[in-house]
Structures are given as C-alpha cells and as structure tokens.
Amino acid sequence: MRGWIKRRAAGKRNSEKRLDGRNPVGVAPDSVSCPQMAADRSETVIELTDTDYTYQAGSPFAAAALYGVNIRIRRGTLVGIAGGTGSGKSTLLQLLNGLLLPTGGSVRVLDHMLVPGLHKPKLNALRRRVGLSFQFPEQHLFEDTVEKDLMFGPLNFGIPREQAQAQAVEALHAMKLDESLLKRHPLTLSGGQMRKAAIASVLAAGPEILMLDEPTATLDSAARRELILLLARLCREEGRTILVVTHRIEELLEVADEWIVMHEGRAVFQGDADELGDRADELDRWGIAVPEPLKCWAEWTARLPQLAALPLPRTAQEMARRIAEAVHQSANPSSSEEEAGDLGRLEASVCATN
C-alpha cells in the first residue's frame, strides 16, 4: 500500500518535472544543449517490441538471453542500463546495432527495422549511426597505431581519408586525450587511456546513438567520474543519445535521465531515478546492490516524511541540503532560514556520511 502511494506521488513529480525539461545534472547549466536538439527530444529513437533473443537458436546449445523485452528510448537522453551478471545487458546492446538479430519480436533503431529471419541485411548505414564500445578495450583496439584505430570506423563508412583523420583528432580531443597518443600502439596505453581511446574510436564515426558496455570497469574513482561527466557533456551539448551499461548505479545517478533494469533476460524496470528510488527495495531481488545514496535517502525519508514528496536528489550535496532543511524545519517549524550556520554544519555531516 505504502509503495503504491509512493509510486503515485512519484508519477505526479515526474509529470511536473517533464514540464520544465530535464533532470538536474552534474554539468554547468549553461552547457545544456542547443534548442534544435531539445525540440527533437520527444522522438523515440529506439523501440523494442516483445523482443526475444536466443543464442545458437535451434542447436542443442541454445541459450535464451532475452525474453519479451519492451523498451522505448527518446532522442538525446542518457540512459543507464543496470542488471546483474548474465541479465542480458550486453546482448541488448548488440541487438541495437545489428550485431545480433532478434529471434522474436522486433527492434527499431532510428529508421531501421530489425526482425527475425532477415537474410544478409545491409547494416552499415545503421552501424554508422549507432556506435558500440565493448567491455574490454583491449579487444576493441586491433590496429597498430591509435590513429589507424580511430580512423578504422570512418574509413569503413566511406569518409575520405583527410576528413577521417580530422574526425579522429576531434574524437581524441572530445575524450580529452593528447594528440601525441596518435602514433602509439594501442596496447601500450594505460588502462584509462585505452578505455578513452576505445570510446574515441567509436565517436570518430560521429554516431547519433552511443552505447557503452561497462565503460568505467577497471578505472579508478577519479577517472570514472571524469568519464561519466564527459559522457554527460556529449549528451547535453551535442544531443547524442547515450546508453551506458553499468552495475554501479550510483556513478550514473547524477547524470542519467532514465534507467532500465534487466533481470534474467527481461526488462523489469524502465523509468527515471525517482521511480528507481521508489523501488529501491526490489533492487536486491534483481541482483543489484542497492546504491549507498538510495539507502541513505530511504533512511531519511523514513525518518522525515516531508522528504518523501521531494524528487530523489542526484548529488550528495543536494541530498545533504534537502535533509538539512527538512531537519531544520521539523525542529523549528516557525523559524526562517536565518540559522545558516547550523544548516551548514548539518550539511557537512550528511555529506561525510555519503
């Protein structure tokens, strides 16, 4: 019963939020994308309808990976895809640029329709617009210099050499990598550089939809945050649709507009962070560790009911401020915001627990 009421409240919050545009994000407000992209945002770019996928279908080794998945993704959104091991996250990404074809239902990506039984479909036009960066960068980079690797995609898509070279350099800059890396062998780069180079190799072809399979695995926490903010910038400033597979929800909480949770081959959840927060108690059952910020927010909303009406804060600072305000109000209903010193101290202490 309580869950139902919470969900109703969440629905109301969402409809309010959609009126004023996007979620708060961890980048400067003036970096929000151009108006033309904002106009396109209602367009659905990815649509899965009752999609099934079975590996080695029809053989004795057949293994079903996806069952009846229904997903819609709008243009220019940053989507987090969470799920335990073997939940079908990576399979889902591979269906979206035609590396795998569905064995049931349909997959529509931009204006391409993928259905079972397509015979030798021409997929390059789709793959040019939908880039996929794989989980292990060392399996993604295969040329003998970084430059060749970055140009591999653009050249395949028929872009002239000079332009491909320019795009490679541009992609390198977008990933905040130095041009001196261009002549290096990809396997001599550091873990973080290799990861960024792998993403740059996808970006170089200028895809509208960028998909990344666990991009932050093997990175330290500072590099992880830097990469997430870079992705958020690509989404906000350039209007790209970005799908990120992760098993650390907290690292994307700040920037993701939408969440999809996969569990045993089914999409068990699609919604924004507020709705995800409302269903935090189910995460465990879906094989995902409940992220610390959600736990902390749930504890405080249980203590201070007025917090439950607010949307889930995306950053530790925001959470601390809201909790501090609520604590202050409940302790002193009549007082105004004069006791900023107390608030500041409380904020600092909540931040520390986060």
Add this chain to the structure above:
Amino acid sequence: MRDKLMIGRMIPTGSRIHGLDPRAKIAAMLLFTAALILSDGWLPVVALAVLAAVVLAATRIPLKTYLRAMRPLRWLMLFVFLFQWFGGTGAGNADEAVWAWTFGPVALTSSGLSEALLAVSRMALLIVFTALLTFTTAPSMLSRGVEGLIKPLARRGTGAERFSLMMRLALRFIPALLEEAQTILKAQAARGTDYEEMNLREKARLLLSLLVPVTVGAFRRAEELTTSLEARGYRIGAPRTAYRGLAWHSADTWFTLLFALLPIAALALRLTV
C-alpha cells in the same frame, strides 16, 4: 563461429553412454576405428553402421546433432568421393563393373562408385563416432581418460600427467580463443566492416588484423593461467587427489569387450572372404 563448431562440446542427457568410464569410451573409439580400417567391402561397414546407430540412439542425443557435427567436413567428404570415383582403385576394374563409361583417360564405373561411397561412409562413421565421444564426455573426464590409458605406457616420470595437463589446457583454450577472436570481429563489425559487402582480399586483410590481438591475448591468458596454477599450489609430479575419480564398472568391461571383438571380426572376415 562457435555455433558451427560442434565437436569438442558435451551435451548432457544423462544416458548410459554418458555414465560409462571415459577410458572405456576412448578404447571403444580406437577399436571401432581399427575395425573400420580393417573392414573391406559393404558387409562389415554396414554391420559397423548398425552398431554405431544403436550406440547413437542410446546416447539420447538427436541424430540431427550428429549430422551437424559432420557439416564442417562436407566439402572434404565430397572431395574424397569424387577423388575415389574418378581416380580411385575401383575405377580400373572395368571388367567387373555392371556398367562403365569412359571419357578419355577417365573411366567411371559402377564398382568405382561403390568404392567411393564406401570410403565416404567410412569417413562419416569415423566422424560420428568421434563426435559421440566428445558429446558424451566432459573435457576434464576425457583428459583423465587419456591420462589413465597412457599411464601404463609411460612407465616412469611425469609424462602422462604432463600430457594430460597439456591436453586439458589446450581444450580449454580453444573456445576461449575463438570467443576472443569473435569479440574482436564484432568490434570491427560494429565499426562498419560488413562481410557481406567485402571482397576476398579485404576479408583476408581483416582476418590478418586479428592475429596480433588474439596472439597477445593468448599469451596473456597463458601467463595468467600458469601463475594462477602455481599460486594455487599446482606442481607437476606432486601427489594429488582427484576431484572426480575414475571408476570402472562391469558395464565398462562389457562395452570394451564388445568393441574389442569388432577388429577381430573384421580381420577374420577379410582373411576368409
């Protein structure tokens, strides 16, 4: 890529054949092969085919799966068939043939056709029986079986153990390397290498580009594997208990004896006819 590679993977159905000792199954396969080589003419080959069919049925694995295992070798089988028919020994005996066509130096005869079909049937039976062994035996048990069989041959030292470890690791690496190559091919496909739109030269160049990352990957894996074996106390020649011991039952004895009769019978048939 892995979809097409059927041999070398176990299909558990819990049949009685699955339950046999791997040593018995390996010995049976070797004896069956010997009988196939010794058999001359249709009678023994048909008899062996009937026996093989009974054993295949007993594995409870659909016949379709065995046919799939034969698929990768279909061109080789076709080649053997044509080679035998056009230039094989049977082609010369034009006098015995029911019918014979001669086109210049090439003589096509009914006996040549029969010989060619016989050669292909032998090959098919051999493939099916090898597939049967790997379909019904887990790779670890297979290498234990080989170890058990060669132990009496390698009288001293650690030869048998070394060989079985080598075989086990090699078997483990085949799917791992295939998977790695497949991932890189996928990464290339994701960036626009459409095989359907490529010519042979471009395809060859692309396959060559796999060489470095897959080799580097193989060395990395091998190094990590040896370190992890050592870190967990593995030493060649050190006394070691088995996780799953081999147990020889009376069924294994009967199974092996049955197959031991085959080459004897084939030889006897060959000598008497």
